[in-house]
Amino acid sequence: MAQTLTLLGIESSCDDTAAAVVRLAEGRGTVLASVVAGQTDLHAAFGGVVPELAARAHTEKLDLCVEQALAQAGLGLTDLDGVAVTAGPGLIGGVMAGVMCAKGLAAGAGLPLVGVNHLAGHALTPRLTDGLEFPYLMLLVSGGHCQFLLVRGAEAFTRLGGTIDDAPGEAFDKTAKLLALPQPGGPAVETEAALGDPRRFAFPRPLLDRPGCDMSFSGLKTALLRARDGVMADGALRRQDRADLCAGFQAAVSAVLAEKSRRALADYLALAPADPVFAVAGGVAANRAIRAALEDVAARAGARFVAPPLALCTDNAAMIAWAGIERFRLGHRDGMSLSARPRWPLDETAAPMLGAGKKGAKA
Amino acid sequence: MRPEPLILAFDTSAAHCAAALLSGDRVLETRAEDMAKGQAERLFPMLEEMLARHGAGWRDLAAIGVGIGPGNFTGVRISVAAARGLALSLGVPALGVSRLEALAHGLPRPVVAAEDARRGEVYCQGFGPDTAPALAALDAAPAARAFVGSAAEALAARHGGAALAPAMPLAEAIARIAAARRSTPGPRPAPLYLRAADAAPPADPAPVIVP
Numbered sequence: 001m002a003q004t005l006t007l008l009g010i011e012s013s014c015d016d017t018a019a020a021v022v023r024l025a026e027g028r029g030t031v032l033a034s035v036v037a038g039q040t041d042l043h044a045a046f047g048g049v050v051p052e053l054a055a056r057a058h059t060e061k062l063d064l065c066v067e068q069a070l071a072q073a074g075l076g077l078t079d080l081d082g083v084a085v086t087a088g089p090g091l092i093g094g095v096m097a098g099v100m101c102a103k104g105l106a107a108g109a110g111l112p113l114v115g116v117n118h119l120a121g122h123a124l125t126p127r128l129t130d131g132l133e134f135p136y137l138m139l140l141v142s143g144g145h146c147q148f149l150l151v152r153g154a155e156a157f158t159r160l161g162g163t164i165d166d167a168p169g170e171a172f173d174k175t176a177k178l179l180a181l182p183q184p185g186g187p188a189v190e191t192e193a194a195l196g197d198p199r200r201f202a203f204p205r206p207l208l209d210r211p212g213c214d215m216s217f218s219g220l221k222t223a224l225l226r227a228r229d230g231v232m233a234d235g236a237l238r239r240q241d242r243a244d245l246c247a248g249f250q251a252a253v254s255a256v257l258a259e260k261s262r263r264a265l266a267d268y269l270a271l272a273p274a275d276p277v278f279a280v281a282g283g284v285a286a287n288r289a290i291r292a293a294l295e296d297v298a299a300r301a302g303a304r305f306v307a308p309p310l311a312l313c314t315d316n317a318a319m320i321a322w323a324g325i326e327r328f329r330l331g332h333r334d335g336m337s338l339s340a341r342p343r344w345p346l347d348e349t350a351a352p353m354l355g356a357g358k359k360g361a362k363a
Numbered sequence: 364m365r366p367e368p369l370i371l372a373f374d375t376s377a378a379h380c381a382a383a384l385l386s387g388d389r390v391l392e393t394r395a396e397d398m399a400k401g402q403a404e405r406l407f408p409m410l411e412e413m414l415a416r417h418g419a420g421w422r423d424l425a426a427i428g429v430g431i432g433p434g435n436f437t438g439v440r441i442s443v444a445a446a447r448g449l450a451l452s453l454g455v456p457a458l459g460v461s462r463l464e465a466l467a468h469g470l471p472r473p474v475v476a477a478e479d480a481r482r483g484e485v486y487c488q489g490f491g492p493d494t495a496p497a498l499a500a501l502d503a504a505p506a507a508r509a510f511v512g513s514a515a516e517a518l519a520a521r522h523g524g525a526a527l528a529p530a531m532p533l534a535e536a537i538a539r540i541a542a543a544r545r546s547t548p549g550p551r552p553a554p555l556y557l558r559a560a561d562a563a564p565p566a567d568p569a570p571v572i573v574p
Contacts, residue, residue, distance in 0.1 A: 046562055046563075046564055047564075047565045050560060050562040052436065052560035052562065053562055055437070055440060056436075056554070056560065058444075059440045059443055059554060060551075060554075062447065063448060063450070067451065077451075077452055092437075096440065096444075097440050097441075097444040099403065100442075100445040100448065101444040101445070101447060102448065103406075103445060103448065104444070104445045104447065104448020104449035104451070105449075105451060107407060107449065107452070108448070108449045108452025108453040109452040110421075178569070178570075180570050180571070228570070235568075235570055236570060236571045237570040237572055238573055242572060335408075336408050337404045337408055338404075339404055340403060
C-alpha cells in the first residue's frame with residue numbers, strides 16, 4: 001500500500017517566515033497550504049538583511065504563519081504525521097527561532113520532528129513539483145547561495161562547484177543599492193537591464209579561464225562600482241548610464257552561470273542518466289535573461305530544463321515540508337536536542353568553498 | 364484530572380536554562396542549570412525530564428509561563444519561540460513575564476529591579492510605585508532604597524541603598540506570576556528587548572539619478 005504522509009514545514013533561515021502543509025499520497029506530493037511572510041520593508045533601509053532584525057521578526061511571526069497554514073489546509077496538528085523545520089544553514093537567530101517553535105509544536109502535539117537542510121529543501125523541490133527521478137543536476141542560485149548539485153538521492157548530494165564568495169542574488173542586491181534602485185535588487189536590475197546596452201561596459205567573467213564549476217561574483221560588484229564612478233558627475237548618474245550598467249552586469253552574471261552550467265552538465269551527463277534533467281531553483285532563476293541562457297545550455301546538452309514555479313523556487317516552507325517527507329520516508333527522526341546550525345554543507349565530503357575556517361564550511 | 368492547575372515556566376534570558384513546575388500554589392520543582400550556550404538543545408529535554416519526574420506530561424499543563432527578558436537576545440528568543448509553539452500545540456495560554464518583574468516578585472516595595480545591560484547601562488524598572496521598564500545609563504537609573512538584580516550592588520553603592528537577593532528562583536517567580544494571570548492571558552509572549560538592534564543604514568549614499 002502506498003504511504004500517505006502529511007507534514008508541516010517551517011522555514012526561517014533568512015528574511016522570509018514561512019509555514020506550509022504538504023501531503024504525499026500515491027507517490028505524489030501536493031502542497032495543501034503555503035504561507036510566506038516576507039520582511040522586505042524591514043530591511044529596505046539597510047541595503048541588505050540585518051540578522052538581528054530578521055530574528056526579531058521571525059520569533060513573533062512563526063506561530064502565526066503555522067496557524068494560517070493549518071487553517072488554509074483545513075487541518076489540525078493532530079492530522080499531521082510530523083513537523084519538519086529548517087535546521088540550517090542560514091542566519092542562526094532565525095533558524096533557532098524556527099527550530100524552537102517546531103520543538104514546541106512537536107512536543108505538545110506528540111509528533112515526530114525532522115530537521116531539514118535548507119539547501120536540500122531547494123534541491124528536492126523538483127521532485128515535489130515535477131516528480132523527477134534521481135539523479136538530476138541542480139543549480140541553486142539565490143540571494144544567499146550558488147551551487148551545482150548532483151542530486152543522487154534525498155540524502156545524497158554531490159557538489160560539483162559553487163561560488164567562492166558572494167551569491168549572485170546578493171550581487172544583484174548590491175548592484176541595485178549602488179545604482180539607487182529598490183530592494184530586492186533582482187527584479188529592479190532586470191527591468192533596467194532591458195533598456196540598456198549590455199556591450200557598453202566590459203565587466204569581468206571571473207573564473208571562466210579556470211577549469212571546474214566554481215564561480216566568483218564579488219569582483220563583479222567592485223567592477224560595477226568603478227564603472228559607475230567613472231560615468232558619474234557630481235554624485236549624479238544618468239538614467240541611460242544606469243540602464244547600460246545593469247545590462248552589462250546582468251550579461252556578465254548570465255555568461256558565467258551559462259558556461260559553468262555547461263561544464264556541470266557535461267559532468268552529469270557522463271553518468272548517462274536515462275532522462276537527463278537540469279533543474280534550477282532560487283530567486284535568481286526567475287531572471288528572464290538568465291533563465292533563457294540556462295534553457296539554451298540545457299537544450300544544447302540534450303537535457304530537459306525544469307524550473308519550479310517561482311513561489312516554490314524562492315524561500316518557502318513547502319520545500320521544507322517536502323524534504324522532511326523525503327527524510328521521514330528514509331526513517332530519519334530528530335530528537336528534542338536538535339541543533340540549529342549556521343553552517344551545514346549538503347555535501348559533507350566536498351572541500352569547503354565558503355567560510356573554510358575552523359568552524360568548517362558554511363554551505 | 365489533577366486537582367490543581369499545573370503551570371510550567373522556563374527562562375533562558377541569561378547564561379542558564381531555568382524551569383519551574385507549579386501545581387496550584389505549590390512548587391513541585393525548580394531548577395536552573397548554568398550554561399553559556401546550548402540552551403536551545405537542553406531546554407526541551409530538561410522540561411520533559413521535569414514533567415516526567417512528577418508523573419506529568421505536556422497534555423497536563425494548564426498554562427505556560429515564559430521569561431521574555433530583558434537579557435540575552437538569542438536566549439530570550441529561544442524560550443519565547445518555544446513557548447509560542449507549545450501554546451499553539453497544547454491549546455493553553457502562554458504568558459510572558461519580564462525578568463525585572465520576576466526579580467522583584469515577593470520583595471517588599473518600593474524596590475527597583477536592575478540588570479546589567481553592559482556598555483555602562485542597566486535595564487531597570489521600579490515597583491511600588493511602578494515605572495515602565497527602560498534601558499538607562501548607570502548614572503540615570505532611578506534612585507531607591509532597595510535594589511534587586513545583577514546591577515543591584517552597583518546601584519545600591521551609588522545611591523546608598525540596599526542590594527536585596529530575589530525572594531525566589533527566577534523560574535519560580537515567572538511561574539507564580541503566570542499562574543496569577545492565567546485567566547487574563549493578554550497578547551502572545553514577545554521578547555522585551557529594551558535595546559534596539561544594532562543596524563545602521565549604509566554610509567555611502569546612493570547616486571542621484573538624472574535624465
